[in-house]
Amino acid sequence: MSTISQRLSLLGCALVLSLACKPVCAELVIVVARDNPLTRLDRAELADIYLGRLSRFPDGGRAVPIDQREGAAARDEFYSDYLGQSPAQIKAHWSKLIFTGRGQPPRSLPNGPAMVEFVAGNPEAIGYVDSQHINSDVRIVSID
Amino acid sequence: MKSKQFAAISLMLLHAAGSWAQESPYPKWQFNGYGTLGLVHSNENQADFVADIFDPEGAGHSSYLSPEVDSRLGLQLNAEVTSDLSLFGQIIVEQNYDGSYKPELEWANIRYDITRHLSARLGRMVLPTFLVSEYRNVGYALPWIRPPLEVYRLLPVSSADALSLSYRFRTGDFNHSLQALYGQRNLDVPGADDNQVKARDLATLSYMLERGAFTFLTSYSASELSVDVFDPLFDGFRQFGPAGEKIAARFAVDNESSRLLSVGAQYDPGDWFVMGELASSTSRSVLGDNHGMYVTAGYRIGDVTPYLTLAKVDVDSDSSDPGLPLAGLPPALAGIARELNAGLNDLLGSMAAQQSVSAGARWDFATNFTLKLQLDHMDLEQGSAGFLIDRQPGFEAGGSVLLYSASIDFVF
Numbered sequence: 001m002s003t004i005s006q007r008l009s010l011l012g013c014a015l016v017l018s019l020a021c022k023p024v025c026a027e028l029v030i031v032v033a034r035d036n037p038l039t040r041l042d043r044a045e046l047a048d049i050y051l052g053r054l055s056r057f058p059d060g061g062r063a064v065p066i067d068q069r070e071g072a073a074a075r076d077e078f079y080s081d082y083l084g085q086s087p088a089q090i091k092a093h094w095s096k097l098i099f100t101g102r103g104q105p106p107r108s109l110p111n112g113p114a115m116v117e118f119v120a121g122n123p124e125a126i127g128y129v130d131s132q133h134i135n136s137d138v139r140i141v142s143i144d
Numbered sequence: 145m146k147s148k149q150f151a152a153i154s155l156m157l158l159h160a161a162g163s164w165a166q167e168s169p170y171p172k173w174q175f176n177g178y179g180t181l182g183l184v185h186s187n188e189n190q191a192d193f194v195a196d197i198f199d200p201e202g203a204g205h206s207s208y209l210s211p212e213v214d215s216r217l218g219l220q221l222n223a224e225v226t227s228d229l230s231l232f233g234q235i236i237v238e239q240n241y242d243g244s245y246k247p248e249l250e251w252a253n254i255r256y257d258i259t260r261h262l263s264a265r266l267g268r269m270v271l272p273t274f275l276v277s278e279y280r281n282v283g284y285a286l287p288w289i290r291p292p293l294e295v296y297r298l299l300p301v302s303s304a305d306a307l308s309l310s311y312r313f314r315t316g317d318f319n320h321s322l323q324a325l326y327g328q329r330n331l332d333v334p335g336a337d338d339n340q341v342k343a344r345d346l347a348t349l350s351y352m353l354e355r356g357a358f359t360f361l362t363s364y365s366a367s368e369l370s371v372d373v374f375d376p377l378f379d380g381f382r383q384f385g386p387a388g389e390k391i392a393a394r395f396a397v398d399n400e401s402s403r404l405l406s407v408g409a410q411y412d413p414g415d416w417f418v419m420g421e422l423a424s425s426t427s428r429s430v431l432g433d434n435h436g437m438y439v440t441a442g443y444r445i446g447d448v449t450p451y452l453t454l455a456k457v458d459v460d461s462d463s464s465d466p467g468l469p470l471a472g473l474p475p476a477l478a479g480i481a482r483e484l485n486a487g488l489n490d491l492l493g494s495m496a497a498q499q500s501v502s503a504g505a506r507w508d509f510a511t512n513f514t515l516k517l518q519l520d521h522m523d524l525e526q527g528s529a530g531f532l533i534d535r536q537p538g539f540e541a542g543g544s545v546l547l548y549s550a551s552i553d554f555v556f
Binding site: 042044053056070071083086089092093096098099100104 | 178220251319413415447511514
């Protein structure tokens with residue numbers, strides 16, 4: 001027995017959901033394995049992990065950043081949105097570290113599903129992926 | 145049947161390789177390289193412009209269009225032997241002091257991470273003196289075609305065979321990095337055979353602070369420096385008794401204490417950047433006391449980054465000396481003394497003192513490649529030869545020089 005108001009509220013919910021879905025469903029999210037206790041991370045910490053300056057999560061566990069392949073839309077979006085850097089700037093950054101023997105860039109994976117699979121199986125890993133690819137084996141980390 | 149067996153064996157091998165890679169990821173080998181193809185034209189055709197102090201020739205007198213100034217190729221191999229131990233070697237092919245292109249070892253060291261924060265390196269390494277010192281040859285990683293010489297030339301010996309300790313730690317969002325290094329270095333230089341520049345008891349202390357887009361660096365270096373190429377001049381002075389001995393003691397570069405202090409900072413939030421460095425070198429010798437500085441700003445418009453640099457280097461010590469008193473000397477000796485005095489004053493007076501304005505643009509036109517164009521206007525102080533070598537009789541010190549440079553940088 002559905003009243004008009006119930007129907008309207010259902011319709012409202014659907015509207016809210018569909019509106020919310022726009023940013024959420026096609027959003028780039030930061031993920032770790034389900035067993036990783038990490039729930040939130042500073043934007044600065046995330047940037048430092050991806051720039052090779054920080055190798056630990058706030059709780060002391062080892063942090064291993066994972067990239068998607070060069071040229072992948074998710075990769076460019078990640079570096080642009082979270083670090084404000086273009087692919088060439090990131091390449092120049094790693095050139096500084098590589099050619100002074102200070103480090104190698106993150107391992108890179110071919111696409112979103114590969115990222116989710118790898119992160120799910122590696123509690124030290126942190127990655128970024130379009131939210132449409134995530135499953136229950138990984139957890140979204142909120143970035144402050 | 146055969147193909148099935150082959151497939152099965154392949155699968156087993158693949159599986160074996162996979163599990164080996166998982167259980168024993170070490171040693172990890174990594175091969176990388178970088179390079180620059182550059183061309184430089186100088187409007188001063190009575191002398192050569194060189195980027196490296198020990199280059200024998202460059203743009204201007206020797207070449208109308210010089211590929212020697214900036215072109216180079218670097219190749220490196222990195223091996224992580226265990227998670228704590230790694231080997232790192234890098235060779236550079238570029239114009240050497242003798243005009244050859246024999247590969248030179250830029251880096252060759254073994255690194256051991258003693259703790260999470262402390263690591264030790266032993267072997268050949270580049271001194272962490274300035275903001276871009278350690279990767280000054282990697283054009284792709286630089287905003288300019290070459291680092292501003294007004295600062296980067298103040299340190300004659302830029303690498304060492306050394307032991308170094310690095311301590312890295314983090315407080316809040318601040319990343320701190322302290323490095324202490326001790327070693328020595330011999331460099332072959334142009335001129336007579338086995339001419340060398342030797343740095344003994346070379347010590348460098350540096351501190352770097354990074355927070356997000358902000359970087360700060362300060363460093364101090366000291367060494368006992370010897371420059372063989374000046375020896376004949378000061379041996380000449382020593383022939384003239386106590387007065388000559390005194391001049392030789394004051395100006396010869398023979399185990400002479402040489403120091404350099406530098407401070408630099410960079411802010412690079414992404415769409416634009418600004419960076420600057422200030423350095424002061426002192427040596428109680430003919431090398432004198434100098435200070436240099438520069439500031440560079442750039443703005444990124446898509447793949448193109450125009451930039452502007454203002455730079456200046458000055459000599460703080462005397463740019464002339466009365467030399468040997470000629471009064472009372474027999475004419476033959478007075479002639480020699482006059483030549484020695486002229487030689488000394490030529491060295492003191494021609495030291496680099498100049499201001500420059502450089503404008504350029506970097507274009508990241510393809511993955512791993514960048515194209516740069518740069519125009520340098522160098523205004524030489526009166527009497528100074530700036531960074532020009534191989535000066536011809538027609539060269540007039542103290543003028544201004546325009547440099548037109550283009551380069552393609554790549555990494556792989």
